Amino acid sequence: MYNGPGRKRPRLSIDQICSNVASSQLSQLEDSADSLLSRPLPVMITSFTSSSVTTAASFSVPPATHIPSTSEPPNEALNLSISNRSPSTSTTSLLHQPVAHQKVLQRGSWPQAALSPTKLQDYRSRRDSADSDPVGSTSAKLEDNIDEAGKERRRRQKLANKDNLFCQVCGDKANGYNFGAITCESCKAFFRRNAQKNKDLKCNFENNCKIDHFTRKFCTACRLAKCFSVSMKKEWILDEDALKKRKKLIRRPGNDKTPETPGDIDYSRLASVSAMSFPGAVVAPHLIGLHPLDPAHWAASAWSHSQSPDELIPLTDADRAVISTVMENHDMIVTVSPNSSAVTTPTLTPSTSLPQDLQETVDVIPPSKIKTEPELEPYVVVHPEEPPGEVNLDNDTESGKESNTEDTENSSTSTQQAVPTPSIHPDEVINMAEDFIKRLITFVKSLPEFSLLSRNDQVCLLKGGILETLVIRSAAVQSDSCSEETIDSPKSNNKLLKDMIRQHTKFITKLNQVAKWDKTTTTLCMLINLFSPLREGLIARESVANAAARYDLLLQSYLRSKYSSREVSSMYPELIATLDTVKSYGEQSSKQMYGVTPAELEPLMRDMFSMK
C-alpha cells in the first residue's frame, strides 16, 4: 500500500515558541493566553457614522482616565515593558498613565462579500475579455491581423504569469486556475481524484501537515484540506452526467461557462447567500475546516457587481464600519505608535472580574467610550446562537493595568537617534514580549468572531497562530521602518538570528509590497490567517472557517474598493500566497529562535512587537 503521507513537521506549541523566544514567563503562554482570554475584554462600540474620523481621533487621544476606576496605578506588566526601552526616568512617568480605556469592538457587522454565482462567470469572462481578444473566431485571418497588436501584449502577460504563478496548495509551479485556485498540474489531478470521493482520508499526524513540493504526497488528508482551504471547488469537478453530456454534445453554449452541468450549481442561490455574507455553497469548503484564504473562493466569489473592471467598488457602509472598527482597535491596542504618546495598553488587568457576562459588562463601560456598530446584527445573525445585539465578549473593566507603552514610546522616540539601542536586560525583553502578546490577545478578543469562540478554540487559534500573527502584524505596523535598523543592529552576532531577521525582513517586505503598504490590507491578512480552521485542537472549526471567510470577503471588498478589478485580480491571489508562506516561515522561525538569547532577540522583538 502506498499511502504516502507526509512527513510531518512537528509544529511547535505556543508554549514552546514562547519559551524559545523569551525563555521563561512566556513559556506559559498557553496559560497566560488562557487567563487573558478569561479576562473580560472591554467592549468597543463604534457608532457607525462616527466611525472612522471619530475613531481616528480617539486614537490619538489619551485614554487617560476614561474608564471608570482605572485611576489605578500603573500595572506591572507595563512597567516592565517600559523599562525596556527607557532605562531611566522618563519612562516611569509615562507609565503612570492609566491604561484604562480599552476598547470597543463591534460585534458583527458584516460587509457582504459579494458572491454570486455569476461571479465566477464574471471573473472568467472579465478575465477573458481583458486578456484575450474577443475577436471573432470565425475569421482566423482577421484575427491574426487584429490580434497582431494584442498578441505581443498577451504573450508577455502570459509569460509574466506563468513564470510567477505558484500552486497555492504546494507552492510548485502553477499553470493557472484549476477548480478555482491557482494550482500545479499535480494538485489539480490530485484534487480531481480525491475531492469528490468520500473516502475519509485521515491524517496520521496533527492535521496540519505542511504541504509543499516535497511533502505533498505525504498526507493526502492535509493536502486535500489545503486544496479546500484555498477554495478549490469540488463542485467544479464534472460529475458523470456532466461528462456524458459533455462528450455527447455541447448544446446550449449559454449555460455553461462553467463545466458544471446546467442544473448543477444554482447560482441564484448565491445571491441570497451573499446577502448573508456566507453563501452556503461557498462556505461549504470552509466548513470542512479549511482555512479561508482562497484565491479560488475568491475567483468564484468574485464581485457580483458587473462593474467595469476599472471602476472601484465602494465599500458598503457595513464593511467600511467593520473595517474601521477593526483597524481602530488594532491601532489602539496593538500598535504602539512611536510618536503618538497616547498609548493604549489593554494589557491584562489583574482585576478579578468576570466573565462571560457580557451584557452587563458592557454596561459597565462608559457609553461614551463604547463603540458599537449597527451592523452587528447581521453578524449576529450569522451566529444565531449568540444573543444578537450585544457583543459576546468578555468585558474588561480593566484593572489597574498601566501601559508602559508610553515608555516604550518615549524611549523609542528618543532612541530614534543614532544612539545604539540601550542594552536591555534580558528579562525585560521577555517582559516586552509578554506584554506585547497580551496586547495582541486583547485585540483579538475584540473581534467578535474570536471572542465568540469557546475558550478552547480561542486558545487553539492563539497557540497555533500567535507567532504567525506577530510576524504578519509586524508588517501591518511598521511597514517600512523595520528592515534596516533591525538588521543592522550591531547586537546580534548570532548568525542564525541574523538570518532570521533577514528572512523576517524579507517576508515583511514582500507582504508590504504585495499589500501595497496598506496597513488595513495587512491587518486583514493577519486576521484571515488567525482564523485558520485547521489549527490543531479546534472544535468549532466551522465557526473559525466562517470567521476566516468573513475577513476574507472583507479583504476582497476592501481591495476592490481601493483598486481596480485588474489590480485586485493579481493582488489578492498574491496576498493569499504570500500569507501562506508565513506558516512555514513562522514555524521555522520558532525553531531557529531556539537557543537565541533574549538579548540577541531584542532587535527582532522590537520589530515584531513594534517597539522602537
Next chain:
Amino acid sequence: MYNGPGRKRPRLSIDQICSNVASSQLSQLEDSADSLLSRPLPVMITSFTSSSVTTAASFSVPPATHIPSTSEPPNEALNLSISNRSPSTSTTSLLHQPVAHQKVLQRGSWPQAALSPTKLQDYRSRRDSADSDPVGSTSAKLEDNIDEAGKERRRRQKLANKDNLFCQVCGDKANGYNFGAITCESCKAFFRRNAQKNKDLKCNFENNCKIDHFTRKFCTACRLAKCFSVSMKKEWILDEDALKKRKKLIRRPGNDKTPETPGDIDYSRLASVSAMSFPGAVVAPHLIGLHPLDPAHWAASAWSHSQSPDELIPLTDADRAVISTVMENHDMIVTVSPNSSAVTTPTLTPSTSLPQDLQETVDVIPPSKIKTEPELEPYVVVHPEEPPGEVNLDNDTESGKESNTEDTENSSTSTQQAVPTPSIHPDEVINMAEDFIKRLITFVKSLPEFSLLSRNDQVCLLKGGILETLVIRSAAVQSDSCSEETIDSPKSNNKLLKDMIRQHTKFITKLNQVAKWDKTTTTLCMLINLFSPLREGLIARESVANAAARYDLLLQSYLRSKYSSREVSSMYPELIATLDTVKSYGEQSSKQMYGVTPAELEPLMRDMFSMK
C-alpha cells in the same frame, strides 16, 4: 570551547555532574562505579551452534532466576515490551509488577543478532523448514523429519517473539532478523531493493527524518540510513552470482545460504588475526601519550593492502567477529530500543553472589545464555597477564539494587504516542540515569580491554569519560530520534539547558552525519574515546593506549570494509575530529549541567539514555 551565551559555570567533577544529574546516588559515581566494577559481570557465552533459535528463545525467556532451568512462565520483560505497544492499562499494571524480576534479564541471555554467517544460515534453514513447507526438495523432507522435534518449540518461540518484536528501523511489527537486524517485512524488502543500488538517495530535509510506520515512506534516504544505522548488512543481500547458484539448485543447505565468502568465516583463524590486529608499530604513538585519534597516526597506519581505491576491503573474519560481538553486547546491554520491548536491563541483580572468581562464576551462568567468542583467546593473548580462556570480567551477582528500568521503560514506551512525554518524577530521572550508567558500565566491562585493566584505571577511565561516552553513545543509539523531540520538549524553560540540548543535538547530528548513521561506527568511536590514555590518574596508560589503538584500527578496518578508500580517507579524519570535539563539549556540558534540576534534565537524559 563553547563559550556561548553567557554565564560560566564552575567546573564539575564527575561526582558533581552526577549529583547534578541525578542529585543523589549518582553523585557517588566513583563509588558506584567502583562497586559495579568489582561486581562480577556475567560472562556471556554463546555457542555457535545453539545460536539463533536458542538465543532467540533465551532472549524472550524470563531471566527470572535465570540460571539453568528456564522453564519459567512468560517473562516479565516481555510483558513490558508488549506494554509498549498497548498504551493504556497494560502499562500501569506492569508498573505494579514486583520489581524483583526487573533485572532479570540480563545476565546472560544473549539474543543473537544474526552475526555469524552460520547463524544466518541457521536461521534461514530453520525458518524455512518451520514455516514454509519445503514440499519439493528432497533434502527438505529430510530436514523436516529431522526438525520435526524442534518444530513445535521453535514455532512457539517464534510466535512469542513475533508478538513483541518490532522493527528496529520503523518500529512496525517485526518477524525476526533480516539482513542483520530485526525488521519488519517492508523494511526488509526496502532494504533489499535499495541497499545495494548506488543511486544516491537524497534526503529532501535534514537528513534526520524520523522513520516510523507512517513516515517511513517519506524519505528513502533516511530510511536507508536508518537501516544501516541498525547495522543491516547490505553484504547479505544475495548478489547475482549467489542468486544464480541458489536458483540452480539447493543442495547442501549448509554452503551457500549467505552471500558471504565461500569458506565463510573460519573462526579458527580469528585467533591469529586478532593477535595481529595490534601491531606494535601502531601502538607507539599512543604510548607517547597521544590519544589515539589522530589523523596523522591514521594516515601512517593506513591499510597495507594495496587495494584499488574503490574496492572495499572486507573485514577479516576476526575483525568482523569482534565487531559483531561488541555491537551485540552493546545493543543488548546498553540500548533500550524504543520499539523493541524486550528490554535488556542488565542492571545489577539483587543476587547475593560473588565475585572475582571467574571461572566459577561462569559456571554459574547458564551456558546457554553465555556468549563467548573464540576470538577472545587471541585477545587475551595480547594481555598475557590474564588467564586466557575466560573473560576477565567480574561476574555480576547483583546487589540489592533494583533497576527502575522498568518504570523507565514503561513511561518511555508509552510516551511514544502523541502524548506529550509524561512528567516523570525527578527521582525517577535520577534513577534512570543511574540505571543507564550502570548498564553502560556493564557493557564496558564486557570489553576485555577494559576489564583487564586495574580497578584503578577502570575508574579513571570512567570518571574521565563517562559523560563523553554517554554523549557519543546517544548518537550511536538513536541516530535520528533525538533532535526534534528532545529539543521541543516543552519542559525545559531553562535557557542554559536548552542550549545544552541544542548543542547536544548538534553534536549528535554531526557525528551521525560523519558516521553516515552507522551505529557500528559511532559505537567504535565511543570506545576509542573511552580508552583515552591521558585520563587523569591512569597508571597503565600503555594498556589503555593499546586498547584505543585496537579499536581505532578496528574502526579503520570496518570503514574500509564499507566504504571506498576515497570515502574513508575523508570520513575517518572527520570522525576523529568530530570525536575530539566531544571532549570540550562534555566538559562544557558538565559545567552547564550544574544547577539544572533533574526535572529539566529529563528530555536530555531521555535522549542521552535513549529512553523514549
Next chain:
DNA sequence: TGCGGTTCAATCTGTTCA
C-alpha cells in the same frame, strides 16, 4: 488560451509465495 477531463507510464510499497 484556459481549464475541464483522460490516459498512462513510472514508482513504490508491502504482502505473499517459494
Next chain:
DNA sequence: TGAACAGATTGAACCGCA
C-alpha cells in the same frame, strides 16, 4: 532471503470545448 505480485499514487502529457 528472493521473487512475484497486486495495489496505490502520482504526475506528466494530452485531448477538447469555448
